[in-house]
Amino acid sequence: xxxxxxxxxxxxxxxxxxQARAASRVLLRADTAAKNAALLxxxxxxxxxxxxxxxxxRKDLEAGERNGLDAAMLDRxxxxxxxxxxxxxxxxxxxxxxxxxxAISDLNYRPxxxxxxxxxxxxxxxxxxxxxxxxVTVDAAGLCxxxxxxxxxxxxxxxxxxxxxxxDCIREGLDRxxxxxxxxxxxxxxDRAAVGALLRLKDHVDVIVPRGGKGLIAxxxxxxxxxVIKHLDGICHVYIDDHADxxxxxxxxxxxxxxxxxTCNTLETLLVAESIAPRALxxxxxxxxxxxxxxxxxxxxxxxxxxxGEATEADWQAEYLAPILSIRVVPGLDEAIEHINHYGSxxxxxxxxxNYTRARRFLREVDSSSVMxxxxxxxxxxxxxxxxxxxxxxxxxxxxxxxxxxxGLTTLKYVVLGDGxxxx
Amino acid sequence: xxxxxxxxxxxxxxxxxxQARAASRVLLRADTAAKNAALLxxxxxxxxxxxxxxxxxRKDLEAGERNGLDAAMLDRxxxxxxxxxxxxxxxxxxxxxxxxxxAISDLNYRPxxxxxxxxxxxxxxxxxxxxxxxxVTVDAAGLCxxxxxxxxxxxxxxxxxxxxxxxDCIREGLDRxxxxxxxxxxxxxxDRAAVGALLRLKDHVDVIVPRGGKGLIAxxxxxxxxxVIKHLDGICHVYIDDHADxxxxxxxxxxxxxxxxxTCNTLETLLVAESIAPRALxxxxxxxxxxxxxxxxxxxxxxxxxxxGEATEADWQAEYLAPILSIRVVPGLDEAIEHINHYGSxxxxxxxxxNYTRARRFLREVDSSSVMxxxxxxxxxxxxxxxxxxxxxxxxxxxxxxxxxxxGLTTLKYVVLGDGxxxx
Numbered sequence: 001x002x003x004x005x006x007x008x009x010x011x012x013x014x015x016x017x018x019q020a021r022a023a024s025r026v027l028l029r030a031d032t033a034a035k036n037a038a039l040l041x042x043x044x045x046x047x048x049x050x051x052x053x054x055x056x057x058r059k060d061l062e063a064g065e066r067n068g069l070d071a072a073m074l075d076r077x078x079x080x081x082x083x084x085x086x087x088x089x090x091x092x093x094x095x096x097x098x099x100x101x102x103a104i105s106d107l108n109y110r111p112x113x114x115x116x117x118x119x120x121x122x123x124x125x126x127x128x129x130x131x132x133x134x135x136v137t138v139d140a141a142g143l144c145x146x147x148x149x150x151x152x153x154x155x156x157x158x159x160x161x162x163x164x165x166x167x168d169c170i171r172e173g174l175d176r177x178x179x180x181x182x183x184x185x186x187x188x189x190x191d192r193a194a195v196g197a198l199l200r201l202k203d204h205v206d207v208i209v210p211r212g213g214k215g216l217i218a219x220x221x222x223x224x225x226x227x228v229i230k231h232l233d234g235i236c237h238v239y240i241d242d243h244a245d246x247x248x249x250x251x252x253x254x255x256x257x258x259x260x261x262x263t264c265n266t267l268e269t270l271l272v273a274e275s276i277a278p279r280a281l282x283x284x285x286x287x288x289x290x291x292x293x294x295x296x297x298x299x300x301x302x303x304x305x306x307x308x309g310e311a312t313e314a315d316w317q318a319e320y321l322a323p324i325l326s327i328r329v330v331p332g333l334d335e336a337i338e339h340i341n342h343y344g345s346x347x348x349x350x351x352x353x354x355n356y357t358r359a360r361r362f363l364r365e366v367d368s369s370s371v372m373x374x375x376x377x378x379x380x381x382x383x384x385x386x387x388x389x390x391x392x393x394x395x396x397x398x399x400x401x402x403x404x405x406x407x408g409l410t411t412l413k414y415v416v417l418g419d420g421x422x423x424x
Numbered sequence: 425x426x427x428x429x430x431x432x433x434x435x436x437x438x439x440x441x442x443q444a445r446a447a448s449r450v451l452l453r454a455d456t457a458a459k460n461a462a463l464l465x466x467x468x469x470x471x472x473x474x475x476x477x478x479x480x481x482r483k484d485l486e487a488g489e490r491n492g493l494d495a496a497m498l499d500r501x502x503x504x505x506x507x508x509x510x511x512x513x514x515x516x517x518x519x520x521x522x523x524x525x526x527a528i529s530d531l532n533y534r535p536x537x538x539x540x541x542x543x544x545x546x547x548x549x550x551x552x553x554x555x556x557x558x559x560v561t562v563d564a565a566g567l568c569x570x571x572x573x574x575x576x577x578x579x580x581x582x583x584x585x586x587x588x589x590x591x592d593c594i595r596e597g598l599d600r601x602x603x604x605x606x607x608x609x610x611x612x613x614x615d616r617a618a619v620g621a622l623l624r625l626k627d628h629v630d631v632i633v634p635r636g637g638k639g640l641i642a643x644x645x646x647x648x649x650x651x652v653i654k655h656l657d658g659i660c661h662v663y664i665d666d667h668a669d670x671x672x673x674x675x676x677x678x679x680x681x682x683x684x685x686x687t688c689n690t691l692e693t694l695l696v697a698e699s700i701a702p703r704a705l706x707x708x709x710x711x712x713x714x715x716x717x718x719x720x721x722x723x724x725x726x727x728x729x730x731x732x733g734e735a736t737e738a739d740w741q742a743e744y745l746a747p748i749l750s751i752r753v754v755p756g757l758d759e760a761i762e763h764i765n766h767y768g769s770x771x772x773x774x775x776x777x778x779n780y781t782r783a784r785r786f787l788r789e790v791d792s793s794s795v796m797x798x799x800x801x802x803x804x805x806x807x808x809x810x811x812x813x814x815x816x817x818x819x820x821x822x823x824x825x826x827x828x829x830x831x832g833l834t835t836l837k838y839v840v841l842g843d844g845x846x847x848x
Contacts, residue, residue, distance in 0.1 A: 025765065025791075028788070028789055028791065029785070029788060029789050102788055108810070110808065110809070110810055112803070112808060114799050114803055114808070116808075116809045116810060119787065119788070119795075121788075121791070123821050123822070124791070124821065206821055206822075207821075207822060227651065227820075227822045245844065247844065248843070248844030251844050251846055252842075252844060252845075252846060254846075255846030255847060256846075259846070259847055341449065350840075352844075361453070363543065363839050364452070364453060364526055364543070364545075365452055365453050367449075367452065367545070367548070368837065369837055369838060370837065370838040370839075370840060371543075371837060371838070371839055371840070372839070372840040372841070372842065373840070373841050373842065374841070374842045374843055374844050374845070375538050375840050375841070375842025375844075375845045375846075376842075376845065376846045376847050378846070378847040379536070379538055379840055379842075379845070379847055380838070380840075384534065384536060384538070384540075384847070385534070385540045385838065386532070386534055386540060396651075397547050397548065397630055397631075397835045398547070398630075398631060398651045398822065398823040398835065399822040399823040401835050401836060401837055401838075402837065402838045403838075411821045411822065411825050412825060413792065413793055413794065413795060413825055413826065414793060414794040414795070414804070414809065414825075414826045414827075415787050415794075415795055415796070416774075416794060416795070416796040416797070416799050416803055416804075417796070417797050417798070417799070418676075418796065418797065418798045418799025418800075418803075419672070419798055420669065420671065420672030420675050420676060420776075420798050420799075421676075421798065421799045421800065421803070422675055422676060422678075422679030422680075422683070422799075422800045422802070423679060423683055423800050423802040423803055423808070
């Protein structure tokens, strides 16, 4: 079965946009109970329809094999009862989170007599463009719904049937809770022109969230006429200050690099203060050797570790996502901050120190979405931060910075209460 | 005296961008005392140099007369000691505001043992593009500095000498406080290509704030590769509910329309519930007649006020900025909300009602940056809201919505405090 026959892709996408906008108006006033009921119904349907979902998933897997997808990609694509259970569990967790919509804060009286406060409200319609992993369909739909937004989802063509089958569960869940099914729409074609058309729907879509590789994010940033919440590289640093506790330094550095290699919050460049470098590097070297991590160092690093490779300018700019670590010895805190603000990607950076003033300066002066003291960069994550769930990690500065949870999918409007007040 | 000779406008703007970025790194760690000292020094310099400033201003006024600027524009352009005093006073008020930078909120322990909180930090470099009124130079410089941002200011060519003379005071004030003069740079050419070059400096400028007419804002939105905080139309509504207190309805409606005609928070379309329409319209008509406001109504309005003109589809979409008011009689709250969400510009809208449930629904369901109950739309303003000052009113949804003060020029980053914590 191929995709639906769509005559004019722009008209089709415009239609999705209009339906999403109409649904978003209903969601604006949907109460918490209805949204939670929909999330729980979706979870139930995903578990109850495991057989159908796996049959649809098999079509994608077979097509993937024919098209020569590698084993890792096929594995990421594959459904099994456990994975479906995880998706359902994710929806139940979102249902259990507090509803951010409608919360009023800072409601204070002004000298004029009016009360002014701010109300948290949905953004409206969110377009999500993602690659391969079909679980994003479920996560994104759940987060958008709970935050009161309508969603248009465009997944990868290699997961087309899987995404469509999940969408059926999601839409039926909405319907069972008395909410419009169009609150979540999955683009019904694999035509790449649909992405371009979505990025031009600026009257119907309020924000675009791309999730995937650098190529996808670059294309979306360049083409989109709609604001984008995006996540670029994660070039994360640990700086071992000369006032560091050596045990903490070793523990944090090792965890930041080796707990997982392929994640955006993994350590890529280690900075070490000159006076502690001999001890810190000598302690770390055998541990990294044990884990099979390739070390590349600046000239001063190689003075202490003569048998490692040379780090070049390209290494300071590299997001390896691999068991490779570049190391630079720096005179002290100023140079460490300068290096991070110059070469870093404004993602996550840590100082290891016992010195109060240096910790305080690092927190303030490093211009990254997460700045840490004596903690592994691997903590930069929506679940670890207590957001409950995340739709991505933003390396932008406007609107949302760092892990984006339900609050990041909302905005604040002003509410003003008077009693016939007029301006004089 | 013409502007500085600039050989290559792109190189010149890139240079400004680099200088701004370098200055922004210093501002990131500038303490409150230094920023306030600079603001007070600027204020003092503007008052002390009134003669020089007025001499430079005269050059612009003379050029304006030669170029046929109308009297209103020349008046907006003109300096006098009182206006310079107001600019200086504005800077002193900004100095008196609390410093938003570095404030840490929501610092809580997580189950893993780390503490996670959020720190308010500057955006970095802000590009401000504005027309004619030179006081924007001073306001914008003051707000950007206090919020820890470097600014690149590009004013209208008709105020070129005035802006440059103000910039001298601003930069000397920064210097006296030991801060980099490049924290505020005024583009030293009237070449229109400078705007295009500024809008492409995405590695050096973090956000663009255009202040001016629709043409300017449309150009900036279309061309900018940098996120824009923008303010489009203000098509504001008052809805007189059938449960309104008639006195309050009359007072609020009259103030919202007639207190000032040319502002973005001025009422443009009045919606009236059918059952209260005869009484409300009869009460309002003579008052609007007194003020010389032209009324245009829908068919049902004209049934009550037969001698007024007809409102067409174009009237519901019009930002008159003039003594004209369109009036529509609606069956009730649902239709009022629908009209506002369809025709409004998401700026400011008010319900007049004594009914608790309707007030609550209006606040939640109207999708505008300010939603009000029993208060004039004219209150939508940074000073009235207690922001202390505003750089503009955003009709966007992302990042900043409504009046944008110091907080709107900052962002939140995550801070994580540990004691050698690693992820398991």
